[in-house]
Amino acid sequence: MDSEKKILAKYQSYFEKIDQEVEKALTSRVSLIEEIGGHTLLGGGKRLRPLFFILSCELCGFHDEILYRLSTIFEYIHTASLLHDDVLDNANIRRKKPSANHLWGNHAAVLEGDFLYSKSFCVAVEAGNVSFLKLITNTTTQMAEGQILELLHTNDWNMNRDMYLDIINAKTAVLISAACAAGGILSSADPKEIEALQKFGHLVGMAFQIMDDLLDYTSDQAVFGKPVGKDIREGKITLPLIYALEGMSDEEKKLIQELFEQREPSNEEYQDLIDLVRRNGVLQKVQSDAQKYVDEAALCLDGFPDSPARENFLELNRFIIERHY
Numbered sequence: 608m609d610s611e612k613k614i615l616a617k618y619q620s621y622f623e624k625i626d627q628e629v630e631k632a633l634t635s636r637v638s639l640i641e642e643i644g645g646h647t648l649l650g651g652g653k654r655l656r657p658l659f660f661i662l663s664c665e666l667c668g669f670h671d672e673i674l675y676r677l678s679t680i681f682e683y684i685h686t687a688s689l690l691h692d693d694v695l696d697n698a699n700i701r702r703k704k705p706s707a708n709h710l711w712g713n714h715a716a717v718l719e720g721d722f723l724y725s726k727s728f729c730v731a732v733e734a735g736n737v738s739f740l741k742l743i744t745n746t747t748t749q750m751a752e753g754q755i756l757e758l759l760h761t762n763d764w765n766m767n768r769d770m771y772l773d774i775i776n777a778k779t780a781v782l783i784s785a786a787c788a789a790g791g792i793l794s795s796a797d798p799k800e801i802e803a804l805q806k807f808g809h810l811v812g813m814a815f816q817i818m819d820d821l822l823d824y825t826s827d828q829a830v831f832g833k834p835v836g837k838d839i840r841e842g843k844i845t846l847p848l849i850y851a852l853e854g855m856s857d858e859e860k861k862l863i864q865e866l867f868e869q870r871e872p873s874n875e876e877y878q879d880l881i882d883l884v885r886r887n888g889v890l891q892k893v894q895s896d897a898q899k900y901v902d903e904a905a906l907c908l909d910g911f912p913d914s915p916a917r918e919n920f921l922e923l924n925r926f927i928i929e930r931h932y
């Protein structure tokens with residue numbers, strides 16, 4: 608835990624500048640928008656996506672003064688998607704605080720998401736770069752697709768690893784990938800460099816979501832900032848459960864499936880399934896999958912000369928699988 612805090616503390620000056628810009632662009636003539644926005648965006652969140660964007664700009668030599676303002680795009684899109692996600696999940700807690708939907712209701716939370724989402728495009732236009740805009744709009748389109756795919760596979764006991772990877776790529780990895788590629792696009796870098804950064808971000812994003820889904824089985828709420836064991840309660844069959852099911856006989860699988868399909872399981876029944884996954888030995892396998900993504904991500908930066916930005920990218924890449932929240 609301490610080492611995690613230490614790593615992130617190193618980026619404090621980046622986070623401060625990002626936060627200033629996040630706050631600045633949050634203004635609206637409607638005070639409720641600022642109130643919900645302040646609650647959701649300020650004083651919480653790791654700011655990893657804007658940081659990845661800044662590092663990608665540093666790596667590719669894009670030093671425009673608009674940099675930090677542009678970095679807010681990635682936090683706004685991320686937060687907009689979480690506002691919507693919490694409505695879909697009926698979640699009460701986000702980033703160690705009551706969620707916006709819990710405090711202000713679903714309607715206000717969805718509309719606040721729409722505001723932040725639209726605001727991100729207002730800021731993106733300021734870059735005056737069509738390729739950058741294409742990247743952002745393709746990203747949010749894929750995120751919506753990912754979320755709908757996840758919806759379609761809710762309580763899908765036949766969910767397999769490939770489908771799971773497809774979903775987490777779309778809902779999570781594409782935004783991290785875009786943040787990492789954006790510096791290359793804005794500085795008109797060599798297409799091979801842009802591709803390498805895009806791939807790096809994709810792999811980091813995959814590791815990030817796999818760890819998030821693993822922590823849902825292994826962490827505790829005080830550290831994780833949201834309840835644990837919530838994926839299965841939301842009908843989300845993620846990698847730990849996919850692997851656990853793969854290791855079961857058809858009969859065992861059928862028994863569990865029937866129990867969960869016939870009626871809303873009790874708290875104890877959910878807990879039994881979570882414990883079963885925990886005991887199953889699959890958590891190590893999930894962690895090692897995340898490790899493989901992280902290792903492959905590091906290789907993507909081989910073509911870039913040594914620089915502080917490259918070192919920072921590599922350090923944050925390692926942080927992804929060490930984090931506990």
Ligand code: FPP
Nearest residue numbers: 687688689691692724747750751754778779
């Ligand atoms: C959280 O994942 C949710 C996402 C990463 C993506 C949500 C995407 C959308 C709602 C669609 C796109 C919307 C916009 C505005 C671009 P999770 O549910 O696994 O994590 P959690 O456990 O923190 O809820």
Ligand code: MG
Nearest residue numbers: 692693696698
């Ligand atoms: Mg969710």
